Amino acid sequence: MIKYRAEFDNIPKIVKCEIDRETKKSVWANGHRNAQKSRNGFYFYTFAEAKLFLVELFEARAKEAHRTLEVANGHLGNVKGLKESVYPLKFNAGSLLG
Numbered sequence: 001m002i003k004y005r006a007e008f009d010n011i012p013k014i015v016k017c018e019i020d021r022e023t024k025k026s027v028w029a030n031g032h033r034n035a036q037k038s039r040n041g042f043y044f045y046t047f048a049e050a051k052l053f054l055v056e057l058f059e060a061r062a063k064e065a066h067r068t069l070e071v072a073n074g075h076l077g078n079v080k081g082l083k084e085s086v087y088p089l090k091f092n093a094g095s096l097l098g
Contacts, residue, residue, distance in 0.1 A: 003027060006050040008057060009040030014050045017043070 001022070005015045020028040027034050027043055036043050044050040 003043045003045060004047050004050040005041050005043050006053050007041040008054060012054050012058065014047060014054070016047075019043075 001019045003017050003019045003022075005017050007013050007015060017027075017029050020031070022028070022036070022043075025036055027036055034043075042050075042053060044053065
């Protein structure tokens with residue numbers, strides 16, 4: 001039986017695999033047992049399913065990275081706009097010690 005492993009740990013790719021047997025949680029290829037779903041790859045019945053999975057995964061990662069960049073740029077703008085206070089600072093160091 002042929003299955004397609006969508007790998008996403010280092011360089012995303014889809015690998016065509018000859019599977020000897022499978023269960024709900026495992027597949028066997030070349031005498032080795034592998035998890036159907038692991039932290040770096042999932043097995044699918046078709047190339048199209050594997051590709052769709054990778055596209056959706058990396059779209060979500062790109063969207064999250066974009067949100068993170070927007071927040072960082074907002075913080076950068078705030079930091080660039082900081083001005084030194086002209087008012088004397090009232091600070092009690094003892095209050096920090098408890």
